[in-house]
Amino acid sequence: MTNTNGLKLNKKAQTMDKGAKIFYAILMAFPVVQFVLFYIVVNFQSIGYAFMDSVESSDNKITWFFSIKKITDWFTDPYKVKDLLDTAKMSLLYYGVTLCVSIPLGLLFAYYVFKKMPFAGLFRIFLFIPSIIPAAASVLMFKYVLNEVTPILFGTNALRFDTNPLGNVIFYNLYVGFGTSVLMYANKMFDISPEVIEAGKLDGALGIKEFWHIVLPLTFPTLSVFLVTGVATIFVNQYNVLMFNVSAEYDPLGRYLYDLAFASTKSERNVPPAAALGLILTIIAIPLTFGVKYLLDKYGPSED
Amino acid sequence: MKKFLIKTLCVLMLVTVAFSTFACKKDPNKNKATLYVYSFTSGFGSEWLTELIKDYEALHVNDKVGGKTGIHVQPTTLNSNVAGGEMAGRDEVVYFLEQQDYSSLIAGNYIADITDAITGDNPYDEGDGTLEDKMYDDQKDYLGRKDSNGKVHYYAYPHYLTNFGIVYDVDRFNEKGYYLMKGYNVANGVKNCFLGVDGMKNNWTKTDGPDQTPNTSDDGLPTTYEEFFMLCDYIANTGNDNPLIWSGQHRYSYLTHFINALATDYEGYEQMRLNFTFDGTAENLGTVKNGQFTFDATDTEIDQTNGNELARQAGKYYAIKFYDDLYDQTYIKNDANDLTLFNSGYDHLTAQEDFLKRGTKRNVMLLDGSWWEMEATGAFEDLAGTNDAYSKENKKLGWMPLPKQSAEKITQSGKKQTVYDIYYPLCMVKNGLDVNSWQYKYAIDFIQFANSQEQLAQFTQITSAVKSLKYDLTSDQKSSLTPYGKSYYEYIKNADIVFPYDNNVVFNNNQLKLQSLSTDGKVSPLYHSGDKRGLIEVIEKGVSAETHFNGMYTYFSSSDIW
Numbered sequence: 036m037t038n039t040n041g042l043k044l045n046k047k048a049q050t051m052d053k054g055a056k057i058f059y060a061i062l063m064a065f066p067v068v069q070f071v072l073f074y075i076v077v078n079f080q081s082i083g084y085a086f087m088d089s090v091e092s093s094d095n096k097i098t099w100f101f102s103i104k105k106i107t108d109w110f111t112d113p114y115k116v117k118d119l120l121d122t123a124k125m126s127l128l129y130y131g132v133t134l135c136v137s138i139p140l141g142l143l144f145a146y147y148v149f150k151k152m153p154f155a156g157l158f159r160i161f162l163f164i165p166s167i168i169p170a171a172a173s174v175l176m177f178k179y180v181l182n183e184v185t186p187i188l189f190g191t192n193a194l195r196f197d198t199n200p201l202g203n204v205i206f207y208n209l210y211v212g213f214g215t216s217v218l219m220y221a222n223k224m225f226d227i228s229p230e231v232i233e234a235g236k237l238d239g240a241l242g243i244k245e246f247w248h249i250v251l252p253l254t255f256p257t258l259s260v261f262l263v264t265g266v267a268t269i270f271v272n273q274y275n276v277l278m279f280n281v282s283a284e285y286d287p288l289g290r291y292l293y294d295l296a297f298a299s300t301k302s303e304r305n306v307p308p309a310a311a312l313g314l315i316l317t318i319i320a321i322p323l324t325f326g327v328k329y330l331l332d333k334y335g336p337s338e339d
Numbered sequence: 340m341k342k343f344l345i346k347t348l349c350v351l352m353l354v355t356v357a358f359s360t361f362a363c364k365k366d367p368n369k370n371k372a373t374l375y376v377y378s379f380t381s382g383f384g385s386e387w388l389t390e391l392i393k394d395y396e397a398l399h400v401n402d403k404v405g406g407k408t409g410i411h412v413q414p415t416t417l418n419s420n421v422a423g424g425e426m427a428g429r430d431e432v433v434y435f436l437e438q439q440d441y442s443s444l445i446a447g448n449y450i451a452d453i454t455d456a457i458t459g460d461n462p463y464d465e466g467d468g469t470l471e472d473k474m475y476d477d478q479k480d481y482l483g484r485k486d487s488n489g490k491v492h493y494y495a496y497p498h499y500l501t502n503f504g505i506v507y508d509v510d511r512f513n514e515k516g517y518y519l520m521k522g523y524n525v526a527n528g529v530k531n532c533f534l535g536v537d538g539m540k541n542n543w544t545k546t547d548g549p550d551q552t553p554n555t556s557d558d559g560l561p562t563t564y565e566e567f568f569m570l571c572d573y574i575a576n577t578g579n580d581n582p583l584i585w586s587g588q589h590r591y592s593y594l595t596h597f598i599n600a601l602a603t604d605y606e607g608y609e610q611m612r613l614n615f616t617f618d619g620t621a622e623n624l625g626t627v628k629n630g631q632f633t634f635d636a637t638d639t640e641i642d643q644t645n646g647n648e649l650a651r652q653a654g655k656y657y658a659i660k661f662y663d664d665l666y667d668q669t670y671i672k673n674d675a676n677d678l679t680l681f682n683s684g685y686d687h688l689t690a691q692e693d694f695l696k697r698g699t700k701r702n703v704m705l706l707d708g709s710w711w712e713m714e715a716t717g718a719f720e721d722l723a724g725t726n727d728a729y730s731k732e733n734k735k736l737g738w739m740p741l742p743k744q745s746a747e748k749i750t751q752s753g754k755k756q757t758v759y760d761i762y763y764p765l766c767m768v769k770n771g772l773d774v775n776s777w778q779y780k781y782a783i784d785f786i787q788f789a790n791s792q793e794q795l796a797q798f799t800q801i802t803s804a805v806k807s808l809k810y811d812l813t814s815d816q817k818s819s820l821t822p823y824g825k826s827y828y829e830y831i832k833n834a835d836i837v838f839p840y841d842n843n844v845v846f847n848n849n850q851l852k853l854q855s856l857s858t859d860g861k862v863s864p865l866y867h868s869g870d871k872r873g874l875i876e877v878i879e880k881g882v883s884a885e886t887h888f889n890g891m892y893t894y895f896s897s898s899d900i901w
Binding site for chain 1: 422423424438439440442443445446447484485487588674677678681682683684842843844847848850851855857858859861862869871872873876894897
C-alpha cells in the first residue's frame with residue numbers, strides 16, 4: 036500500500052490507516068443511518084400518503100386507494116387556498132422582519148462585540164441567555180412582564196401583550212434569535228486575522244469602511260448559512276405563535292402544518308392532507324433554497 | 340480551611356447517599372401483579388381514579404395471579420391523549436381518553452374487543468345488571484359494532500360527561516336578591532323587576548324559573564335570553580357586582596362551548612342529533628336577513644346528501660346572536676375586563692378563584708365546564724383555610740339552567756334541558772393481549788368495577804360531575820354531595836344528552852370535519868365558517884352574528900362531505 040505521496044507504507048502504518056478508515060466509517064455511519072431513517076424512510080411514507088385517500092364502508096372497514104385529490108384540494112378548495120395564502124403571508128412577514136432587522140442588527144452588534152467596545156462581553160451573555168431558556172418558560176415570562184409588570188411600571192395598559200400581539204410576537208422572536216446570530220457572527224469575526232485588519236487600517240479602512248470592506252466579506256460564509264437555512268424555515272417555523280396562543284390570523288405556515296399534523300395523530304386517515312401539503316411545500320422550498328444559495332454564491336462578497 | 344471544607348462536603352454527601360438509600364421503604368406492591376392504567380387527566384383531576392384504585396386493590400388483595408398475591412393498579416395521569424398506534428408499545432392496558440376517533444381505533448386494530456365487560460353480568464352490581472344497561476341508546480348504537488353475523492362487539496365504554504354552562508353564586512344571589520320578582524313589569528325599569536335586598540328580607544315571591552314550577556331551587560332565575568340580560572344589567576348597575584367571569588386565556592374555546600350549549604338547548608335532543616345522524620326532519624331551519632331570522636315555510640328532510648342545511652338551524656343563530664349581544668354590553672366590554680375576560684394570560688384557575696373570592700365587588704356567575712369544581716379544588720382549599728364557609732361543602736353554588744331564546748320556546752320544549760357532551764371521553768383496553776391472560780381478564784374486571792353502581796356514585800361524590808351513563812344516587816349519596824354537586828346532579832337528571840357521534844358512513848368518513856375541535860379549541864366544526872380564527876374571535880373582530888351564520892352555510896355547502 037502507498038500513501039498519498041506514493042511512498043510505501045510499513046505494516047504499522049497500514050494497520051493505522053485501516054483503523055482510521057474503520058473509525059471514519061463508524062463516525063459517518065451515524066449521520067447516514069439518521070438520514071436514511073429520518074429522511075428517506077419517514078418521507079417515503081409521507082410522500083406515499085400524499086397520493087392516498089380512504090373511505091369507510093358501512094361495515095366499518097377502511098379502504099385506502101390511490102388519489103391525487105388531497106393534493107389538488109390545496110389548489111381548488113377556496114377555504115384551503117385562503118388558509119394557505121393567509122399563513123404564507125404571515126410567514127413571509129416574520130421572515131422579512133428577520134431578514135431586514137435581525138440580520139443587519141445582529142451583524143452590527145457582532146461587530147460591536149468584535150471591536151470590544153464597552154460592556155461587549157456583558158451584552159454577549161445577556162443576549163444569549165434568552166436562547167438557552169426553554170421557549171415555554173421565556174414566552175410565559177415575556178407575557179407576564181408585559182401583562183402584569185408594565186401596567187404597574189408605566190401606569191398604562193398600552194404595553195400589555197394583548198394590545199399588540201403581532202408586534203409583541205415579532206419582537207420576542209427577534210429578541211430570542213438575536214443572541215444566537217450575534218454569537219455566531221462575532222465568533223466568525225474573531226477568526227479574522229489581526230494582520231488583515233491592520234493592513235486594512237494602513238489602506239484607510241477604518242470604522243464603517245472596515246466593517247463593510249473587510250469584516251462583512253470575511254463573515255459572509257456564516258451569514259450565507261443563515262440566509263440559506265432561513266429560506267427553508269419560512270415553511271416550517273412556527274415563530275412561537277403556538278405558545279403565545281395568539282389569534283389564528285397571525286399563524287404562519289409552520290403553525291398551520293402543526294395543526295394538520297396534530298389532527299393526523301388522532302387518525303391515520305387525517306394524514307394525507309398534511310402529507311400533501313408537506314410535499315407541495317417541499318417542492319417549493321427545494322428550488323427556492325438552492326436558488327438563494329446560487330445567488331449568494333454568485334453575487335455575494337468574496338473573501339478574496 | 341480548604342481541607343476542612345472538602346471533608347465536610349464529603350461527609351454531607353455520604354450522609355445524603357446513606358439517608359436516601361436506607362430511608363427508602365420497601366415497595367409494598369413488589370409481590371403484587373401490576374395492572375397499568377392510563378388516564379387523560381385534566382379538569383376532573385385524578386382523585387376519583389386514586390379512590391377507585393384503592394377500592395379495587397382492597398377487593399383483590401388476596402387474589403393469586405401468576406405466583407403473586409394481590410393486584411396493584413399503577414396509574415399514569417397526564418394531560419395528553421395517547422394515539423392508537425402508541426398503545427402497543429406502552430405498559431398501560433386500560434385507557435381513559437378524550438376525543439378519540441373510535442372507528443379509526445377499531446380499524447387500526449389498536450383497541451381490544453371488550454364486549455365481555457359490557458354485555459356480561461357485572462359481578463359488582465346487585466342483580467343481573469350489565470354495563471350495557473347503563474348506556475344510552477346513542478352510545479349503544481355508536482360503540483356497538485356489528486360483525487358479518489350481526490353480533491354486536493364493543494371496543495370502548497363511555498366515561499364522564501363534559502358539558503358547559505353557567506355556575507352561579509347562590510349565596511350572593513340570596514344576599515343581594517338577584518331574583519326576578521313574580522309579575523314584574525319591564526316598563527317599570529329593570530331595577531324594579533328584581534327582589535333586591537328588600538325583597539329577600541320580606542320574602543317577596545320569585546318567578547317560577549326555568550322549570551316553570553313554584554317553590555323549586557330555580558325560582559327567580561332567568562328563563563329567557565331577555566331575562567338573562569336583565570339579570571346581568573341589574574347585577575352590574577344595581578348590585579354593583581360583576582355579572583359574568585370566564586377565562587380570558589381559554590375564551591375562544593370556552594365561549595364556543597357556551598354558544599353550543601345554548602344552541603343545543605334551543606334545538607333540543609332530536610334536532611341537535613341530526614348534526615351527526617343525518618337522518619330525520621329538520622324543523623328549525625331558516626335564513627337571516629337584516630338581523631331577522633325567518634323560519635322556512637316547510638320542514639326539511641335531512642339525509643346523507645344535504646347535511647349542510649343544518650348550518651341554518653335557528654338555535655345556532657340565536658346562540659351566536661346571544662354572544663354577539665352580550666359582547667356589546669358595557670359590563671363585558673369595560674376596561675377592567677381587558678385584564679380578565681379578554682386577557683390571554685387570565686387562566687381558568689384564576690377565573691375560578693376570582694369567582695369564589697369574597698370582596699366588595701363579586702363575580703357572581705362563572706362560565707365553565709362540568710369539570711370546574713374539581714379543577715377549583717385548590718382555590719376552595721385556599722379560601723376555606725381562612726374561612727370554612729368557603730369550603731366545597733359549605734359554599735352555596737349552583738348550576739344555572741340555561742335560559743331559552745324566548746318565552747314561546749319554553750312552552751315548546753317544556754322544562755327539559757338538553758346538554759352537549761363536548762369531549763366524549765371513552766374507556767378502552769389496548770389490543771394485542773391474549774384474552775386468557777391475567778392482564779386482559781383483570782382489565783375487563785377493572786372496567787366492570789369502575790362502572791359499578793357504587794363506583795359511579797363515588798365518582799359523582801368526588802367530582803360533583805357525572806359519568807355519561809344512566810345511574811341514580813341513593814338519597815344518602817345525594818345528601819353527601821356539595822351544594823353545587825346537588826344542583827348539577829339535579830340539572831343533569833332532568834336533561835337530555837346529545838353525544839357528538841353516530842355510526843353512519845358520512846360521519847365516520849368525516850369525523851374531523853364534523854366532530855373534532857381544532858387543536859387550540861378555537862374552531863368547533865358545528866360553527867365553522869371557513870375562517871380559521873373561529874367564531875368567538877371573528878365576533879371580537881366585529882363580524883356580525885348574521886355574517887358568520889351565513890358564512891357557516893356557505894362553508895358547509897361547498898364542502899365535499901355531501
